[in-house]
Amino acid sequence: MDAELFPRERAEIAPGAVHVPGWLDEDRQRALLAACRDWARPPAGLRTVRTPGGGTMTARQVCLGWHWYPYAYARTVVDGDGSPVKPFPDWLGELGRRAVADALGPRATDPAPYDIALINFYDGDARMGMHRDADERSPAPVVSLSLGDTCVFRFGNTATRTRPYTDVELRSGDLFVFGGPARLAYHGVPRVRPGSAPPWLGLTGRLNVTLRVSGLTGGDGEERIMGDSPS
Template sequence: MDSELFPRERAQVAPGAVHVPDWVDPAHQRELLRACRDWARPPAGLRTVRTPGGGTMTARQVCLGWHWYPYAYARTVGDGDGAPVKPFPAWLGELGRRAVADALGPAPARGAAYDIALINFYDGDARMGMHRDADEKSEAPVVSLSLGDTCVFRFGNPRTRTRPYTDVELRSGDLFVFGGPSRLAYHGVPRVLPGTAPAGLGLTGRLNITLRVSGFPDAT
């Protein structure tokens, strides 16, 4: 009941990890959704990610800037249609920089340019196991934006996939940033809550836009 009566407050979930509710307003959520739908179209569109052990991730993915596959990056979709990865737009990088400044405050060390986006689509049955975002060379904070259905986001620690961890409810428009001592923390999505997306958004399921700085020598 309280969550319906009072605005949700921003929270530091762990050192360097901050949840900012309702950071993206409804109009900009719709703009982001339109962009995601364009990015999801082939070539280099939405795909099912296959793990080295032969399994598949239940969340489907499209990448911008650099193509991620378990557990490396490339400029082409080698585990899909082989097309060049879609470019990373400058406006998305600016959104990432603003998100970090709003969540963690401005700092010279956070001036690196965002050049990777991993966009994951979750239907009602999709999950994401506990993992670390450890394939980049940069220690710049990770930016996570949520659209559509609410999910349970499990944010842990840098040492183990198990406890201690904190479960955070991420709703459409929420921002989550993690850097510093939490940059390599394990995290995952154990559950999506179907039917919880805003009625005016026009999305069934959940989209997560994750922005990262590659730190690769040939990054532009």
């Protein structure tokens, strides 16, 4: 009840990790959702990600700029239909830079442009295990934008998938940025709350748009194998 009576305040969850509630207004949420629906269409559209051990991720994914698959990047959907990955739009990169400046301050922005988007779709049963976003060469902050259903976002530490961690409620329009000492912290989504999306958005489920700076400079076939990041 208190969460509804009083405005949610921005919070530093850990050094370098900041939650900004309601960062995207209604118009920007609608525009981003429309773009996500375009990106999700084939070719190189929304897919189920299969892990090296033979399992599947419950959140489905589409990529822009560079295609992520466990645990590498490529210019084509090598674990799907083989199509070239969809381009990363300049306006999305500008949104990422503005998000970092608003959350962490102008000095935290990286001179390299954002060039990767991983867009994950969660239905009511989807989850994301604890992992690190460790497949990029750049240490630039990760930008996470939420649309649709509310989720519990578990933000941990850099040493282990277990405690200590902090559970944060991410609602539609919320921004979460993590960089600096928190850049390689383990994090995940243990729960989505079905039916909690704002009715005016017209989305059943949750979309998470994650922006990153790759640090990759090679040609069309370059890949990087490094870590364990599924989101």
